[in-house]
Amino acid sequence: MTMTVDLDLCQNHGQCVYAAPEVFAFDEDEILTYQPEPPESQHDKVRAAVAACPVRAIRLVGES
Amino acid sequence: MSPLRRIVVVGASLAGLRAAEALRRSGYAGELVLVGDEPHLPYDRPPLTKQFLNDGWRPEQTALPVAPGLDATWRLGVPVTRLDVSAHAVHLADGARLHYDGAVLATGARARPWPGPTTPTGVHTIRGLDDAIQVAKALPHAGRLLIVGAGFLGGEVAAAARALGVPATLVESQDWPLLAPAGPHVGRFVAALHRAHGVDLRLGVRVRDFTGNARGELTGAELTDGTNVEADLAVLALGAKPNIEWLAGSGLITDGGLVCDEYCRPLWDDGRPAPDVVAAGDLARWPHPLAGNELISLGHWSNAVEQATAAAQTLLQPDTTPGYRPVPSFWSDLYGVRMRSVGLPHLADVSAVIEHDDSKHRLVVTYHRNGQLIGALTANRTSRLAPFRAEFQRHLSGTHPSALPA
Ligand SMILES: Cc1cc2nc3c(=O)[nH]c(=O)nc-3n(C[C@H](O)[C@H](O)[C@H](O)COP(=O)(O)OP(=O)(O)OC[C@H]3O[C@@H](n4cnc5c(N)ncnc54)[C@H](O)[C@@H]3O)c2cc1C
Numbered sequence: 001m002t003m004t005v006d007l008d009l010c011q012n013h014g015q016c017v018y019a020a021p022e023v024f025a026f027d028e029d030e031i032l033t034y035q036p037e038p039p040e041s042q043h044d045k046v047r048a049a050v051a052a053c054p055v056r057a058i059r060l061v062g063e064s
Numbered sequence: 065m066s067p068l069r070r071i072v073v074v075g076a077s078l079a080g081l082r083a084a085e086a087l088r089r090s091g092y093a094g095e096l097v098l099v100g101d102e103p104h105l106p107y108d109r110p111p112l113t114k115q116f117l118n119d120g121w122r123p124e125q126t127a128l129p130v131a132p133g134l135d136a137t138w139r140l141g142v143p144v145t146r147l148d149v150s151a152h153a154v155h156l157a158d159g160a161r162l163h164y165d166g167a168v169l170a171t172g173a174r175a176r177p178w179p180g181p182t183t184p185t186g187v188h189t190i191r192g193l194d195d196a197i198q199v200a201k202a203l204p205h206a207g208r209l210l211i212v213g214a215g216f217l218g219g220e221v222a223a224a225a226r227a228l229g230v231p232a233t234l235v236e237s238q239d240w241p242l243l244a245p246a247g248p249h250v251g252r253f254v255a256a257l258h259r260a261h262g263v264d265l266r267l268g269v270r271v272r273d274f275t276g277n278a279r280g281e282l283t284g285a286e287l288t289d290g291t292n293v294e295a296d297l298a299v300l301a302l303g304a305k306p307n308i309e310w311l312a313g314s315g316l317i318t319d320g321g322l323v324c325d326e327y328c329r330p331l332w333d334d335g336r337p338a339p340d341v342v343a344a345g346d347l348a349r350w351p352h353p354l355a356g357n358e359l360i361s362l363g364h365w366s367n368a369v370e371q372a373t374a375a376a377q378t379l380l381q382p383d384t385t386p387g388y389r390p391v392p393s394f395w396s397d398l399y400g401v402r403m404r405s406v407g408l409p410h411l412a413d414v415s416a417v418i419e420h421d422d423s424k425h426r427l428v429v430t431y432h433r434n435g436q437l438i439g440a441l442t443a444n445r446t447s448r449l450a451p452f453r454a455e456f457q458r459h460l461s462g463t464h465p466s467a468l469p470a
């Protein structure tokens with residue numbers, strides 16, 4: 001699984017951080033950071049994060 | 065597989081759409097009908113007081129994507145007028161009667177109207193796309209915008225006006241903006257933001273009445289402190305009222321919302337859950353452990369999404385559904401300041417400032433009730449919210465729901 005977050009769209013809602021805290025986090029400057037290739041064990045949580053993002057900023061590459 | 069052959073969703077907006085999607089995700093293969101009184105396919109409301117007013121968004125940009133695999137029948141532009149639980153049927157305003165095996169009630173809420181008999185033209189509420197289109201059209205040309213109510217929506221409308229350079233007066237009957245939902249610390253912080261952006265903020269006063277010219281167009285308003293405000297455009301942001309009137313006579317309890325149990329099942333007058341019906345979104349009230357199992361309703365985006373999923377599960381797998389105990393979360397954007405909350409700040413008896421930095425417009429506030437943490441709100445500090453959210457999650461997973469009563 002490869003994932004991108006459109007940081008121009010991202011509004012720091014943090015819903016992805018709640019859904020998959022091992023994959024998404026905010027740095028000290030409140031910028032979202034994430035693992036673009038999360039391990040298998042995180043895939044369900046990442047899909048939950050995609051659905052929870054109010055601005056649909058998270059894209060799974062190669063999945064529709 | 066489930067024996068349900070037709071599920072009818074009443075209310076074709078965020079909660080209705082997400083319930084329909086959850087039903088399909090869980091393998092429901094029967095007929096799916098969504099009935100909505102608005103003529104539009106589902107769209108997103110939060111942008112209506114944000115990007116739609118000051119970023120020139122077109123109506124299509126608010127659309128909520130509908131997956132092609134949803135395979136639903138849409139009955140749009142027609143209200144449901146009656147629910148007959150024993151007959152398993154809903155009645156539509158066009159005379160149609162739809163039988164259902166399962167029903168999802170998601171009729172949301174509407175804007176609280178002006179309590180007086182009439183208002184001049186130029187006075188609007190913003191709940192739906194059609195309202196927002198009218199305000200967006202008038203706003204750039206307005207001489208002055210008057211906003212009644214400095215809650216989240218009213219604040220966002222004021223910010224949109226200022227972003228367009230339109231003079232704005234914001235009238236709030238409480239001593240601070242957002243006092244009821246977020247307390248005095250946030251109120252003071254937000255009042256300063258409004259004033260820094262040139263909003264004429266009037267606190268502790270009410271609009272007594274609107275004034276109009278001979279053509280019936282808005283000219284301004286009289287306030288209870290005896291002053292007058294000149295304005296040619298006004299937005300009422302007086303809160304929301306649940307759309308429950310159509311449920312009169314259904315035998316379900318409608319008391320400030322459709323009263324449900326923690327499995328999203330509406331309750332009969334005698335307290336038993338009604339069969340084969342579930343509810344979700346702004347319409348619903350249900351007991352929440354964070355509130356000591358008092359009934360709450362949440363007019364929040366995330367709740368509509370999460371409750372819709374839970375409700376769909378109750379309908380399809382009533383025996384294994386875990387009970388709906390979300391960590392409430394809410395957001396609002398004001399002058400580019402990102403306000404985010406978790407928990408139930410509006411139920412707090414005290415709040416405390418953990419961090420406050422005016423230069424970066426940062427704020428972290430915690431909320432407590434009977435000495436217990438009940439919520440947290442941050443401004444430009446979303447990173448600080450995750451630990452609070454995790455704590456609520458731990459607390460809620462320790463509260464076990466009773467076995468699903470019949
Ligand atoms: C302007 C605005 C800004 C917002 N901003 C935020 C925000 O920043 N953050 C946040 O968390 N939340 C925000 N919200 C709240 C969020 O949009 C709502 O919580 C969400 O829309 C609730 O979804 P719902 O489907 O339960 O209800 P609704 O969206 O109200 O949808 C209910 C639908 O049912 C229809 N209906 C009603 N009665 C009938 C009937 N008898 N028959 C058929 N159809 C009927 C209604 O017309 C409507 O289409 C905002 C809301 C508004 C209005």
Ligand code: SF4
Nearest residue numbers: 010011013014016053
């Ligand atoms: S949920 Fe979406 S908007 Fe929020 S932080 Fe994550 S990517 Fe950004």
